Amino acid sequence: MLTFTIRRLILAVPTLLFISLVIFLLLELAPGDPMAQVPLTVPPEVKEKMRLALGLGEPVHIRFWKWLVQFFWIEPQVLIDNIFGTTFSAGDLRVISWQTRSPVMDIVVQRLPQTLWVVGTAYIVAIVIALPIGIYSAYRQYSWFDQMGTFVSMVGFSVPPFFSGVLVIVIFSVQLGWFPSIYDTTLVVDSWDTFVKQLQQMVMPVMVLALQITAQLSRFMRASMLDNLNQDYVRTARAKGLSEYVVVMVHVLRNSMIPVVTVIALGIPSIFGGAIITEQVFKVNGIGQLLIGAIQANDLPMVQTLTFIFAVLIVLFNLIADVLYGILDPRIRYD
Amino acid sequence: MLDQPIAQIKGLRVEFQTKDGPVVGVQDVSFDVNPGETVCIVGESGSGKSVSSLSLMRLVEFGGGEITSGQLVFDRREGGQVDLGDTDQALMKQIRGNEIGMIFQEPMTALNPVFTVGRQLTEGLRIHKNMNKAQAEARAIELLREVRIPEPERRMKQYPHELSGGMRQRVVIAMAMACEPRLLIADEPTTALDVTIQAEILALMDRLKRETGTAVMFITHDMAVVAQMADRVVVMFRGNKVEEGTVHEIFENPQHDYTKALLAAVPKLGEMSGKNYPEPMKLMGAEDQKIEPIKGSDEVILNVENLVTRFPVKGGLLRRTVANVHAVEDVSFKVFKGQTLSLVGESGCGKSSAGRSILRLVEPQSGKVEFEGRDILGLNQNELHKARQDMQMIFQDPFASLNPQMQLMDQVAEPMRNYGLASGSELQDRVANLFDRVHLPRSFMRRYPHEMSGGQRQRIAIARALALNPKLIVADEAVSALDVSVQAQVLNLMMELQAELGLSFLFISHDMAVVERVSHQVGVMYLGRIVEIGPRARVFENPQHAYTQALMKAVPIADPNQRKSEKDLNFKPIPSPIHDLNYSPEPSQYMEVAPGHFVLTTDSGY
Amino acid sequence: MTDAAKKDPLQHSSVQQEAEKAPRSQWRDVWDQFKSHRGALSGGILFLIICVGVIFGPLVYWNDAQYVPTGRDFIKLRDMRPIYHALWDPSAKMDWAYPLGTDNLGRDTLSRLMFGGRVSLAVGMAAMVLALLLGSLVGVVAGYFKRLDGLLMRLTDLFLALPLLPMILVAAVLFRESLSKSIGPEGGVFVLIVCLIGITSWMPTARIVRGDVLAIKEREFVLAARSIGTKPDKIISRHILPNVLSPIMVSATLGIATAIITESALSFLGFGFPPDFPTWGRLLNDAVDRMTLFPERVLWPGILISLTVLSVNYLGDGLRDALDPRIRGR
Amino acid sequence: ERGSDGQVNIIYWQAPSILNPFLSGGTKDVEAASLVIEPLARYNSSGEMVPWLAEEIPTTSNGGVSEDLTSITWKLKKGIKWSDGSELTSADVKFTYEYCTHPEGGCAQVTKFEGVTSVETPDDYTVVVTFGAATPFPYGPFVGGESPILQKAQFEQCMGAKAPECTDANFGPIGTGPFVVEEFKPNDVITFVANDQYRDASKPAFSRVLFKGGGDATAAGRAVLETGEFDYAWNLQLAPDVISQMEAAGKGKAVAGFGPLVERLMLNNTNPSPDLGPDERSVVRPHPFLSDPAVYKAMSMAIDRELLVEIGYGKAGKVTCSWVPAPEAYAISPEGCNVQDVAGANAMLDEAGIVDTDGDGIREKDGVPLKVLYQTSTNAVRQDFQALIKQWWSEIGIDAELRNINASVFFGGDPGSPDTFQKFYADVEMYANTFNGTDPQSYFGNGLCDKAPTPASQWQGENISRFCDEEFDALHAELSGTADMAKRVEIGQKLNTIIFEKGGMIPLVHRGRLSAHANTLGGVDLNVWDSELWNIADWHRAE
Numbered sequence A: 001m002l003t004f005t006i007r008r009l010i011l012a013v014p015t016l017l018f019i020s021l022v023i024f025l026l027l028e029l030a031p032g033d034p035m036a037q038v039p040l041t042v043p044p045e046v047k048e049k050m051r052l053a054l055g056l057g058e059p060v061h062i063r064f065w066k067w068l069v070q071f072f073w074i075e076p077q078v079l080i081d082n083i084f085g086t087t088f089s090a091g092d093l094r095v096i097s098w099q100t101r102s103p104v105m106d107i108v109v110q111r112l113p114q115t116l117w118v119v120g121t122a123y124i125v126a127i128v129i130a131l132p133i134g135i136y137s138a139y140r141q142y143s144w145f146d147q148m149g150t151f152v153s154m155v156g157f158s159v160p161p162f163f164s165g166v167l168v169i170v171i172f173s174v175q176l177g178w179f180p181s182i183y184d185t186t187l188v189v190d191s192w193d194t195f196v197k198q199l200q201q202m203v204m205p206v207m208v209l210a211l212q213i214t215a216q217l218s219r220f221m222r223a224s225m226l227d228n229l230n231q232d233y234v235r236t237a238r239a240k241g242l243s244e245y246v247v248v249m250v251h252v253l254r255n256s257m258i259p260v261v262t263v264i265a266l267g268i269p270s271i272f273g274g275a276i277i278t279e280q281v282f283k284v285n286g287i288g289q290l291l292i293g294a295i296q297a298n299d300l301p302m303v304q305t306l307t308f309i310f311a312v313l314i315v316l317f318n319l320i321a322d323v324l325y326g327i328l329d330p331r332i333r334y335d
Numbered sequence B: 001m002l003d004q005p006i007a008q009i010k011g012l013r014v015e016f017q018t019k020d021g022p023v024v025g026v027q028d029v030s031f032d033v034n035p036g037e038t039v040c041i042v043g044e045s046g047s048g049k050s051v052s053s054l055s056l057m058r059l060v061e062f063g064g065g066e067i068t069s070g071q072l073v074f075d076r077r078e079g080g081q082v083d084l085g086d087t088d089q090a091l092m093k094q095i096r097g098n099e100i101g102m103i104f105q106e107p108m109t110a111l112n113p114v115f116t117v118g119r120q121l122t123e124g125l126r127i128h129k130n131m132n133k134a135q136a137e138a139r140a141i142e143l144l145r146e147v148r149i150p151e152p153e154r155r156m157k158q159y160p161h162e163l164s165g166g167m168r169q170r171v172v173i174a175m176a177m178a179c180e181p182r183l184l185i186a187d188e189p190t191t192a193l194d195v196t197i198q199a200e201i202l203a204l205m206d207r208l209k210r211e212t213g214t215a216v217m218f219i220t221h222d223m224a225v226v227a228q229m230a231d232r233v234v235v236m237f238r239g240n241k242v243e244e245g246t247v248h249e250i251f252e253n254p255q256h257d258y259t260k261a262l263l264a265a266v267p268k269l270g271e272m273s274g275k276n277y278p279e280p281m282k283l284m285g286a287e288d289q290k291i292e293p294i295k296g297s298d299e300v301i302l303n304v305e306n307l308v309t310r311f312p313v314k315g316g317l318l319r320r321t322v323a324n325v326h327a328v329e330d331v332s333f334k335v336f337k338g339q340t341l342s343l344v345g346e347s348g349c350g351k352s353s354a355g356r357s358i359l360r361l362v363e364p365q366s367g368k369v370e371f372e373g374r375d376i377l378g379l380n381q382n383e384l385h386k387a388r389q390d391m392q393m394i395f396q397d398p399f400a401s402l403n404p405q406m407q408l409m410d411q412v413a414e415p416m417r418n419y420g421l422a423s424g425s426e427l428q429d430r431v432a433n434l435f436d437r438v439h440l441p442r443s444f445m446r447r448y449p450h451e452m453s454g455g456q457r458q459r460i461a462i463a464r465a466l467a468l469n470p471k472l473i474v475a476d477e478a479v480s481a482l483d484v485s486v487q488a489q490v491l492n493l494m495m496e497l498q499a500e501l502g503l504s505f506l507f508i509s510h511d512m513a514v515v516e517r518v519s520h521q522v523g524v525m526y527l528g529r530i531v532e533i534g535p536r537a538r539v540f541e542n543p544q545h546a547y548t549q550a551l552m553k554a555v556p557i558a559d560p561n562q563r564k565s566e567k568d569l570n571f572k573p574i575p576s577p578i579h580d581l582n583y584s585p586e587p588s589q590y591m592e593v594a595p596g597h598f599v600l601t602t603d604s605g606y
Numbered sequence C: 001m002t003d004a005a006k007k008d009p010l011q012h013s014s015v016q017q018e019a020e021k022a023p024r025s026q027w028r029d030v031w032d033q034f035k036s037h038r039g040a041l042s043g044g045i046l047f048l049i050i051c052v053g054v055i056f057g058p059l060v061y062w063n064d065a066q067y068v069p070t071g072r073d074f075i076k077l078r079d080m081r082p083i084y085h086a087l088w089d090p091s092a093k094m095d096w097a098y099p100l101g102t103d104n105l106g107r108d109t110l111s112r113l114m115f116g117g118r119v120s121l122a123v124g125m126a127a128m129v130l131a132l133l134l135g136s137l138v139g140v141v142a143g144y145f146k147r148l149d150g151l152l153m154r155l156t157d158l159f160l161a162l163p164l165l166p167m168i169l170v171a172a173v174l175f176r177e178s179l180s181k182s183i184g185p186e187g188g189v190f191v192l193i194v195c196l197i198g199i200t201s202w203m204p205t206a207r208i209v210r211g212d213v214l215a216i217k218e219r220e221f222v223l224a225a226r227s228i229g230t231k232p233d234k235i236i237s238r239h240i241l242p243n244v245l246s247p248i249m250v251s252a253t254l255g256i257a258t259a260i261i262t263e264s265a266l267s268f269l270g271f272g273f274p275p276d277f278p279t280w281g282r283l284l285n286d287a288v289d290r291m292t293l294f295p296e297r298v299l300w301p302g303i304l305i306s307l308t309v310l311s312v313n314y315l316g317d318g319l320r321d322a323l324d325p326r327i328r329g330r
Numbered sequence D: 001e002r003g004s005d006g007q008v009n010i011i012y013w014q015a016p017s018i019l020n021p022f023l024s025g026g027t028k029d030v031e032a033a034s035l036v037i038e039p040l041a042r043y044n045s046s047g048e049m050v051p052w053l054a055e056e057i058p059t060t061s062n063g064g065v066s067e068d069l070t071s072i073t074w075k076l077k078k079g080i081k082w083s084d085g086s087e088l089t090s091a092d093v094k095f096t097y098e099y100c101t102h103p104e105g106g107c108a109q110v111t112k113f114e115g116v117t118s119v120e121t122p123d124d125y126t127v128v129v130t131f132g133a134a135t136p137f138p139y140g141p142f143v144g145g146e147s148p149i150l151q152k153a154q155f156e157q158c159m160g161a162k163a164p165e166c167t168d169a170n171f172g173p174i175g176t177g178p179f180v181v182e183e184f185k186p187n188d189v190i191t192f193v194a195n196d197q198y199r200d201a202s203k204p205a206f207s208r209v210l211f212k213g214g215g216d217a218t219a220a221g222r223a224v225l226e227t228g229e230f231d232y233a234w235n236l237q238l239a240p241d242v243i244s245q246m247e248a249a250g251k252g253k254a255v256a257g258f259g260p261l262v263e264r265l266m267l268n269n270t271n272p273s274p275d276l277g278p279d280e281r282s283v284v285r286p287h288p289f290l291s292d293p294a295v296y297k298a299m300s301m302a303i304d305r306e307l308l309v310e311i312g313y314g315k316a317g318k319v320t321c322s323w324v325p326a327p328e329a330y331a332i333s334p335e336g337c338n339v340q341d342v343a344g345a346n347a348m349l350d351e352a353g354i355v356d357t358d359g360d361g362i363r364e365k366d367g368v369p370l371k372v373l374y375q376t377s378t379n380a381v382r383q384d385f386q387a388l389i390k391q392w393w394s395e396i397g398i399d400a401e402l403r404n405i406n407a408s409v410f411f412g413g414d415p416g417s418p419d420t421f422q423k424f425y426a427d428v429e430m431y432a433n434t435f436n437g438t439d440p441q442s443y444f445g446n447g448l449c450d451k452a453p454t455p456a457s458q459w460q461g462e463n464i465s466r467f468c469d470e471e472f473d474a475l476h477a478e479l480s481g482t483a484d485m486a487k488r489v490e491i492g493q494k495l496n497t498i499i500f501e502k503g504g505m506i507p508l509v510h511r512g513r514l515s516a517h518a519n520t521l522g523g524v525d526l527n528v529w530d531s532e533l534w535n536i537a538d539w540h541r542a543e
């Protein structure tokens, strides 16, 4: 298992380098201009100067190389400096965002908490809801509960968040006035009141996101449970005189969780990737909003860095999912 | 109290609700199980054996079945008799595992793969006997010892897949015995196991029964096992009980036609002694059967010399080969035209690998395979493609070896399509002829594999193998998965084809009785090597190698008078065939003890 | 027990009896099984209705989806409410000629829904088919040919990591002009969008198919096929693909939904069809701002998208069962 | 009293990414920064200049502007303190000039300093700006929200190429304004607290400002008008029915102000045919049919501008046919501008011999069918306009193919993209443009022949229509040399007329800026000539 992990990690390096190159070239090819949001009143010569000041005058390969150095060499130093108070990175140029002229990583670090809070909670909520639904639907296959579950999850799956998001805002903020329609990212949770406030502002985005994730996860859980409910060992467990609860919730569930856990693990990068539309609808201003904003403003270093971090997470969690599989299922041995 | 039966099944009827309306699983089945007695229930697949036993546990309900009438009276340890048919599930929970234990057919799947053996063993104990963890573990270890599992402490922490099939089945037995039930139901506990392991398990159950006085309800379709185990026998046929009697009555004086047919279909070890050539079995219901020995010829069709097949074991960061599985090690034999060479041996000894190596379905390491004078190992892909036309294979599992998504006609036609032998209506005709050949109605051509019984399926596999008019067929456990009656038909079919078409067979099996019936030559394999090879009569009547002798001893005989006891058995676990890269095995050397009868003189590992 | 069984107890007489029945045609079987699946049948019928509605609706319906009333008509005809609105608000502005009302520019909602459905369904199906083809291809090849496995799986990682929007921009730059020259502006955008959605959504299918292929490859019938001289391409097409159909079907049903929604998100961001070219996603999106005033404008496209997804899902369930001979036999 | 009214919440649906307007130039950034850093003089809501950090507005009459119009002398107010307690001096002003004109700095506001040859500081409170040539309007430097004064002490180390490295300074400039940055989360939210060094001891009334960014205009409007979570929402580009429905909730109201922003249809004066090579496409004049006055006039006549205003902008829009509709004096109102005349348009085309010869409902001119590609950026109102105009044009036999392009591509000047508005690979395109301040001279320059974007100029250039007219060029030259206000206005009107009559563009709507504030927010005075938040020091809670 260890060698498997190490081997895959080593393999990941060229993969990621290649991915970063592809992303870079893609962004390079994409039309758009960092000056797009500068008002039309600013004349083109000035824009051209501003472009040069951003380093756009240099050839492509040099910029790619610079980015590589900044991302893989300087940023880790900055990280070390921040943790240990050293000064390795002093004076080195970090990956700088074109929109804000500040280090990209700083903004990412600033954004991450919101995203993790909202998308992460949604993910957890979805898991907490989806698993029981999936389990029960499978256990009572074709019952009305199961049919309802199918129906609701399909609807949940097919309703785009720009609709469901606005819908809950209209209902809960505008009509009922229960929750704020705009997420306050400056809120510091340090007391019961602020905690309640935080909960209130998280309810709606979490609800919208969780609906979609629940829809998919519960389908998965159901299928996996169905696979296992008909296995011979379930009969063995019953023949031992175990209660239905233990049979289903211990024996069957433990086996059914194996594929589901890997699916969950595979979905984790998307937590960090944020939820572009939902974040936008609720003004959560997390990573997803950062990315879409950066794409719209053609802030290439930002887009490149964010997508690349995302790629790293995807590759990493692919690996984690495989390893988890090996851990959860004693039959699987990676040599 | 003593002569009162532990379980009485009266007029049991079980129905299953399916899409096409209710299906009757068993109808009006009645029999008793007395204390300390082993009742064997026999019958072909689908005859309702499992359904009866599951009803007794009230587990049919979880499979969609329903007990629509009848009583299942069970004599509880305390509290007298109850009708299990209408107890609630809460009470059933206390009875299951505690007063009735059950052993299931498939040791590979009957255990939960993700829990340790210890956990699964102690579960029942902790519920029914209110033991704490330590007590339960102590008892579990004791149980493992009772079922003769070596190193029980270590096994407790292992997962099922880390144990061999035999050990797993013992764990299942230990689990069923854990709470000392009054009734033990064993649903085909040995069907999936090797002869040697089967013999051990049967002996073990017999001993446990005698030691604890538990009543046993033993379900099987193997008459030899019945002869070995039963006190009383219940014969079932298509959901009904057709006959009941003591084991001697049944074997010596069967009343019902079905029972008679069943007994006729069982190949008995020793039946062929004195005959030099194999001949088809005499079956009930097939009147105009001609039983003639199949002689074959002396012409060598396949010559295998020093065949070595190894599978690499990869590891390390670079996934280099770190060791090899020595699946086939220096094996030589000859197959004669129109004759059958059988390879026998325990699971994992390399029989299949040898068979596949000959067709180059796995690539052998070295050696020589000469088929009709052509060196098979030297062919390139195109030539090999052509050569395979003359060599075909039939696989063990008739369920797995047919594509579930293809109509039978297409599956049989596929080889001819591949070689462009026929097309259009000619192809249709040839397929139809093949169906005739294997005695399947032509109307089956449009069916799918799942619509066929196992035997019929295996005939399709045979038809497919025959489609190219091969000269040699490698039959890898071609009948192992079949019911006795079906097995007999398939065996007869194979022999018929051999007689008519002059086919040669390389017959791979672990069933000594079957091998005795069909072979001209027999090779006994152990750990990748042939330890003994020679004409069938000699090898069976005069086994020379220690392993062959042990193997012969293990085979149960379908005769209640020839029971075996545990102490006759003497098997060592097979050593690992995995060796590291610089291991070089010594070449096999044989001694010719009689003309054509060779025995391995070098160390075989046994 | 029947007489036949008595005479020949070893024969499976039930099988024998069946054997006398006339051979059934395969498609007949599929249809029979499909019919017996209640959900599938209703899903299928619903889907058919939707398809017929969007394909033939505009041909027989009297209003034109792109027509904007002008002059004095404009004020009169805009913001018309659906006729059922009269049930609770008889004073609302409505007209039987516009059964579902009109939008803020006076375009007829029903005809826009029908017209938009054509586009959405076409995009959804085409993109789904493309994604399935790609996903199955990659999955099968990766699963079957061990040597390509690592490479293809890393490729999957790459595609998972690629951001959709820049890709769309790049594709638009590279291909839009030439495509719209050869197949017209709408056709060009259609091909572009379908390709993009397809290219960015095949990865989950590939992963699942690969896993199944890995398992099926080890089944004996594949070995058997090899021993009877079947070439690898035929092994894949005859033996492996039919057996991974069921996960592919599941991906397909989810794929349609994702494709329809992705298309709407693209229109939303300005990368989609020309603005006067309605699609369900765009209708939904355009109406969100006036959701409280004119709830019907969001509800109808929303309901239609959901219904399509739902019906396709049930349809897929039924088809999967019907195409699997094992289930069909039961 | 300072800080007595608690917190005010402002929402901008575009989030500020930096608080240094010299590095960004985006309106959102300029306006967010205007809470902190201030110019010497500002425009008030009626477009008049008011002294801000300066004592008074220098003019020729008070001697602040030299007679030859080549220098202007500003006197700073005394005793103005930076928020760190140090005093504002003329050195800071001079530094700001140096900062922005540094060749490697990429300053977005460098045009403000166009023509400036030097900035002198005779003493701590005097700044003399010298121009290379006579400058009739010398109020570019240090006037308005785009040209505020930076603190020398803070930005000294951030000149030129180092500018982006000073993240702390760019995110938290020290200023003289009513508020001080407390925390800046780029592209998300800014919190400000009242500046206790602010020159007016009773201001600002609010102690804190929460400045939230992101989302979309609908959500911003909803947050102010419907849920009341926010007090002020900027630039609500929403359809009027949506706005009025939101206002119906009674939590706040929308206010509009009019600058020179005009939504217009640009007519391509060159041939955009894809068959032409990359160096000729949208370069060679004339357009196959748009150059015919009958065609573009008919196109203009077929448009119902009043309806467009009603559909798209409501009270934030006015019918206009002027390129420069504000300041009002420059506006023209050609006859028939506010009425739709489809019949007239048809007659005009018929008369010009542009008729439908092949019976497909589309007219042909010299065999070329009048099919136009009509593009704009993605935006709900613009798409509605497209649909309406397409319909109207179809009634005069002109077929329009619509295309909408993502704004960041459309307005991004990427020479590699075929979809930018500068490339104009279409026959007609619609967008809005404006200019800063009140003097349109350089804006009128956007119609000069040599400002047309070409491959040679990397497709940069403001003459998007590729309009070219000798008379126009001559008049513009005359305008540059004229200081007399009445004369300037007269020339301006002529220029407006030429561009309309000769097919440079079809102005559609004079757009105002529509912002919304809560009923409880007092002191809002919507200003379109400067930062909307220009008078935030006067904002207060109203009952």
Ligand SMILES: Nc1ncnc2c1ncn2[C@@H]1O[C@H](COP(=O)(O)OP(=O)(O)OP(=O)(O)O)[C@@H](O)[C@H]1O
Pocket (backbone or CB within 6 Å): B016, B017, B018, B023, B024, B025, B026, B043, B044, B045, B046, B047, B048, B049, B050, B051, B052, B063, B064, B065, B221
């Ligand atoms: N869950 C079920 N649903 C429908 N029919 C069933 C079910 N289980 C069993 N049956 C039917 O009941 C009959 C008896 O089956 P049973 O499993 O008892 O056979 P068996 O004698 O144990 O066969 P085998 O030797 O193959 O185990 C069969 O015809 C079978 O088709």
Ligand SMILES: Nc1ncnc2c1ncn2[C@@H]1O[C@H](COP(=O)(O)OP(=O)(O)OP(=O)(O)O)[C@@H](O)[C@H]1O
Pocket (backbone or CB within 6 Å): B311, B312, B325, B326, B327, B345, B346, B347, B348, B349, B350, B351, B352, B353, B354, B510, B577
């Ligand atoms: N593809 C393979 N890769 C690695 N090892 C293999 C492979 N196939 C077989 N082996 C190993 O080779 C040995 C011989 O296997 P083989 O299948 O030939 O045994 P067998 O006698 O046919 O057993 P059975 O009766 O169970 O079929 C076993 O140890 C098995 O684990």
Ligand SMILES: [Mg+2]
Pocket (backbone or CB within 6 Å): B049, B050, B051, B187
């Ligand atoms: Mg059974």
Ligand SMILES: [Mg+2]
Pocket (backbone or CB within 6 Å): B351, B352, B353
């Ligand atoms: Mg084998």
